[in-house]
Amino acid sequence: MDKKIALLGMGTVGSGVVNLLRENEDLIHSSSGVRFTITHILVSDMVKTRTADVSGIRVTDDITEIENADIDLAVEVMGGIDSTKDIINKFLKRGIPVVTANKDMLAVHIDELEETASENSAALYYEAAVAGGIPIIHTLQHSLNANRISKVMGILNGTTNYILSKMTFDGWDYNDALKDAQAIGYAEADPTADVEGIDAARKTLLLARLAFNKKFTLDQVNLNGITNVDIKDIKLAESAGLTLKLLGVAEDLEDKYNLSVEPIFVDTKHQLANVHYEKNAVFVNGNMIGEAMFYGPGAGSYETASAVVSDMINSAVITAKAKNIPEEKGEPATELPDSAYYLRFNGSLSEAESYLSSQDIQFEVISTKESALKTLKISADALQKIQNTLAPAAVYKINGAE
């Protein structure tokens, strides 16, 4: 079976797709029976040097040339939000399936695109949009589909995980680790979307939508990035048997939903505590499977292309009946469950200790010198009171190895 592909975008992932298809062409054909031919590539800059061989392919910077071309599948790896959504909508309206890796766009427009796809019996695939090469989207759609999922959480951003790993293993401070991440190409010149947790929030939204079959908007994700993480926090975590990780968390709290991205102190025995540097992992709690985790590369040219091309193959060999599209919005949880917390204070702990004792909140001092303690279990309300009263310099949730 031959499939004609339009590839929109020729950056890191686009080049990976071209290279992968050339390198594994025979393998893919022999195992799936599909042969892909890229007929068109959309680029933004016609004169740029390519890192992939595009001989025999029509390369253009004019999208209209591709919009009406005779293709079987469009693969969007160019980025952009509203204008890219419009382009994808046009393909879907022609009944042409679309594979996209564009999490920024999907986090805003996925509901609209899936509706268009459904109305036109096309399909939208986006494995590469969450956790790079890890097949978590397909797994939630097709393998954990007998489960009521109560929680999905993960290390969804390789840049911040790299920074925290450098701080943990090499004792670097935040700024040095960030500069190192920028030097080796893991972090952008403007790292805001990564370090503030925005990138992880987009992925958390996409995971929550599939896990709970509800619609969510980005403003529902409570954001707390890693810019205020101090090397002290990491060292104290270690001394308490904990590892600091930036986690995207989506929880079903009795049909209301709590979505967040925040630094969390994870028990070192927890699977997620052993996911380091640029690696990603997604942890799922389902009512039948219990706990499961999916670990792998969060980014990279070939790694992400692995996910894009698996979508391409599946679009050709699987004729899945469309999954029901969520109609309801997921209501935000107003009451959050009790949790343990790590609190760091600049200065003496005695004021904090006597306040916590007066409130009957149990705690452990994990370092008097660094003025840090961990509360054993408090409510969200009590935490709010502590924040108002004592203004701790850092507050991180502790995730025991439940």
Place this chain on the structure above:
Amino acid sequence: MDKKIALLGMGTVGSGVVNLLRENEDLIHSSSGVRFTITHILVSDMVKTRTADVSGIRVTDDITEIENADIDLAVEVMGGIDSTKDIINKFLKRGIPVVTANKDMLAVHIDELEETASENSAALYYEAAVAGGIPIIHTLQHSLNANRISKVMGILNGTTNYILSKMTFDGWDYNDALKDAQAIGYAEADPTADVEGIDAARKTLLLARLAFNKKFTLDQVNLNGITNVDIKDIKLAESAGLTLKLLGVAEDLEDKYNLSVEPIFVDTKHQLANVHYEKNAVFVNGNMIGEAMFYGPGAGSYETASAVVSDMINSAVITAKAKNIPEEKGEPATELPDSAYYLRFNGSLSEAESYLSSQDIQFEVISTKESALKTLKISADALQKIQNTLAPAAVYKINGAE
């Protein structure tokens, strides 16, 4: 869409399937549009007390009653090898898809069954046969399909992993840990298939077949169980930064294949070293994705039912073009790559040390008291010579965190 199901077998997994379908019926219907009705259940003992509600279902011990019944799907969770294969063949010949969790049978008959399935445009699903609830079969079929896979290895048997974890964490010896595993129901009265690695070998074969698209037979799997593991080995592993795990390994060595089940010293930093007790995990190396790991429950009533029911849903909603069935047999590798090894001797090390020095083999002594050392890198030939010359009491491969 309504689907009529015949359930063959009503043991741990069968009861899990009945209970899961009742508990998550609405969820499954709303997300996939499918409603399953179990119309027939085959049991071996008509008077046994059930742990699931079978009211309204035709329960019989007569397979012929089911073989010609009006059903859409057969789910086989009863065990048995040749006679069960014949039953499954009959369903497939009628064009009825079959879901099975039966690894013992598949390890012998999968090639024949897939041929029957293909000839009759039926399909055979077996997610639950390998690593319980972990969706590794579907992942290899549909998510890592753009990769040339060079290695699949995993902790594929929860019983032996439980025993090794008890020895590691509680310092128990092998026999006590085995008795404990039997007492809590993880190990059978006759534990041979688990502790000798036979169960893991069946799963290794099924993984290798999918990963490399070749046929294999069970006698190609080199077997070495855990019955000779000494608590000393585990303690020495720890002191060298290693953890002892029983791994099923399938490697592509330049189009020849090495399949084995053996205790391996795994670097504690490796993802697999952190998979404990009854948990399973499968680690995959692909030429595009690099390294990925899939972690979860290896057994259990609901956990395995999660995999069975995901197959049931997929059989209803995915019309996948059949994957090409391997025609070639995977040739066994004759030359194994160099590896590091752990060697334990009963008695003094000096003879071993001088022999290894005379052979120019580099080694480290990790305990003089317990007479153990680790070689840094030796060939399979050199290992054979060492075994013949020195007859070490234990020999385990060391898997660095490559």
